[in-house]
Structures are given as C-alpha cells and as structure tokens.
Amino acid sequence: LAKVKINKRKIDSGVQRAFMDAALIVHRNIVMVISEPGAFEGFDGDIVDTGNLRANQQPPEIRGNTAIFRNTAEYAIYVYLGYTFRNGSSQPGRPWMKLGLERSGFDAAFAQLLKAGLS
C-alpha cells in the first residue's frame, strides 16, 4: 500500500495568493498603459490629461475566482469605448484595461507565481 496526500489548505491559499499577485501585475500594466505615449494607434500622446483617469483606476477587486478592474472616472466610458459627436465626427475608443490585461500574460504570470508559492 502506498499513499500520497496533498495539503489542500496550502494549495488553496497558494492559489489565492498567486491570483491576487497576478491581478496586481495586471493593475500595474493597466496604469502604465494609461501613461504610455502612443499606446494606441492614431494617438501620439498618452491618455493622461489631468491625471484624473489614472487616479481613478481602482485596484483589482477580488471576488472568488474573479478579479474586477474598474475605473471610476465619470468620463471613463467615453474614453474607453469611444464616442460620436452630434456633428458626425467620432473619436475611437482607447481600451486601456484590455490592453493592460493582454500585455500582462496573466496565465503565465499566475502559473509562475503559483509554482513559486507552492515550492
């Protein structure tokens, strides 16, 4: 007879910790994108105007197995998704959170952090 046992509590806490740390990496990348000149095609400058948008980028909210990234600036949705003026001209969106997430390599970062946390 041979037995193998896992330390479930250690694994659960390692997963949670790695998830939170990976979410923080995403958050940092999101904030970097906001301040990065030329991050979006067609826009030479960065998104920062008064610094309000960057200041309103909230830290990730962890709900179970979901991390929620949110910006609470009143005009964030217009910058993020773009808008059309009544005169017909339009401004394309600059989805900084999506880009920050793409750049973060979340899955790889999570796997690496988890491995480090469990070893």
Added chain:
Amino acid sequence: MPNPLEVRLRIAILLNGLIGTYTHVNDYGQEVGTSPALSIEEASGNSPDSTVRVSGLEVILRPNLASPMTPLLGSTLLSHRWEILLKQWDSEADTIAATNRLVGGLPEIVEVGPRVPRSTALDTIEARTLVLEFPEIQNLRV
C-alpha cells in the same frame, strides 16, 4: 464566412421598424433621397459621408475586423470577428430595443458591449457595439 450583404439583410429584417434614415443631400444642401440608416463599413474605416444626414437609429456593420487562428486537430480554426455598431441620433430614444432584437435573432453575437450613453456635456450620441463571431475550419484533413 457569410457575405456581408446577407448579414445586412438579416439585420434589416430583425430591426424592422427601428432603423433610422439616411437623408442624402446634394452640394447645395438639397435633399435628393433617403435610405435606411444601415450600412457596411469597409476595412479602411469610412468616415461619415458629409452628403448624408442621419436621423434615428444608425446601424453600421463592420465585417472582417480580425480572424484569430487556433490549431484544431491538424486543421485551423478561424474565428472571423465582425462588429455591429449601433448609434442612436434621436435624443429621445435609445439602443436597448435594437440590442434585444439582435441578440435574440443573431446567435453569432458573442459579446454585447455596454451602452455608451449620450452626453450633453460632450455633445455626443448614445452608441453600443456588438461583436459577432463566425467560426470557420480550414485545411480539414479527412
């Protein structure tokens, strides 16, 4: 992958009675005709034609925006991503009814974007983007 004109037709049927109007004007600003405000935007991204005035709900179909590839059992799965952009030029109306009809009638819709509300401060109109996906398998080895 479907023909954009076929998808346009399906949208026209689903949104019967909701679609606004393009009013075409000549160089002197005189009206020369009208058509349903339902158009297909080319990949280059057409800017609004200055000889067209829009009223009510405008629907813009953007075909072939991207086609990410995924390996699939020796073949390739292409996911052709299209968009439907809804713009509501009537300040008394919204994009909700049109969104509900499209979601109910187009199973290819994989993402419903949030409503970008009109803003009197920015002088902008309400808009919403829906994403469609048309999967296609290529190089299938039998």
